[in-house]
Amino acid sequence: MIDIKYLLLGLMLAVAAAGCSESSSSSDGGTSDSDSDNDTDTDSDSDTDTDSDTDSDSDTDTDTDTDTDTGLDCNLGAYSGDFTIGTQSDVATLAGYTSIAGHLSITCPSCNDLSELICLTSVGGHLEIDDNDALPNLDGLSAITSVGDYLEIGNWFGNHALTNLDGLSTLSSVGGNLVIFGNDALTNLDGLSGITSVGGWLFIRDNDAITNIAGLNALTSLGGGLSIWHNDALTNLDGLSGISGSLGGALAIQDNTVLANLDGLSAITSVGNYLGISYNAALTNLDGLSALTSVGLYFFILYNGALTDLDGLSGLTSVGGSEFWVYFNDILPDCEACDILDQLTSVPADIEVHDNLDDTCTPVPGNCPGYDAGVDSGP
DSSP: OOOGGGTTGGGSOOOOOOBBOOOOOOOOOOOOOTTOOOEEEEGGGEEEEOOOSTTOOOOBOOOOOOBOTTOOBOOSOEEOSOEEEBSHHHHHHTTTOOEESSOEEEOOTTOOOOGGGTTOOEESSOEEEOOOTTOOOOGGGTTOOEESSOEEEOOSSOOTTOOOOGGGTTOOEESSOEEEEOOTTOOOOGGGTTOOEESSOEEEEOOTTOOOOGGGTTOOEEOSOEEEEOOTTOOOOGGGTTOOEEESSOEEEEOOTTOOOOGGGTTEEEESSOEEEEOOTTOOOOGGGTTOOEESSOEEEEOOTTOOOOGGGTTOOEEOSSEEEEEOOTTSBHHHHHHHHHHOSSOOSEEEEESSBOOOOSSOOTTSTTOBTTBOOOO
């Protein structure tokens, strides 16, 4: 028997080798002559001198440099290759560049400041942010609007000091997968509120303190599957309500201890790969899946101790794979699973309905092989 908890291990992204950079702050200080010029440097190097000289200097600089609030000249254009930040001093190497043509990996256990990356507006390849033990925020990435390939915020090492993603607030599109994995101090995804499109999968996994994912409420286009796995404080999926229609990959909701419902998934109509709802101790119903009509491959409802019914799947008519498994849901009547089988246009070959709550199906559903009222059907 396959353990559903490990089905996604082969899908997780590999961790890239690492590098990191040091911030050197150059600021535009203005003049300080004897007649007390008070320069106020706002962004884009628009300095306004309010001099108190007798000649009333009131000059306004209109430099064409795309300078930032930190005084950096964003005039170096695109960095032509891949770049890995492994030490704080590496950050300064990218100061002034407006884009990375290739991949950018930020894997720097000692880094605590990315402010010299403030000029970056796009990454052509993937952006990896993992194994950064001292990094509290991503504020230096606040000008990035697009990532061409996948965006990985954490992986097997995680970012243990990262408390927010506000530095990614201007990001609107991710070309590949969006991975949020192993960030122990992260409580929400509010910094991702600008993302409207993800070309690949959305993985949210092993983030112990995240209570909600409302920051994803602008996401309307998801090209791959959806995996929400082992987020111990996550109470709801409401931030995913903008995702509608068909998922290209699987829908896997697994091992989320306090997740009580799936209401944020109410606009999903089909799943291209498997449906797996497993090990969610507080999940009482599947009403959030009320629009679902088809599952491309396998169907797994396993080890959900508080699940009482499958009424949310009343519209499901097709399961394309050979496996239909509903077991070890302690208070879910077996008849609930058998009723779903009766709705299907074709019956999967491998049916396991057992070790749920024994009940008396009247009449006994015809498509639940081996089922006998009040007796588990067995594997």
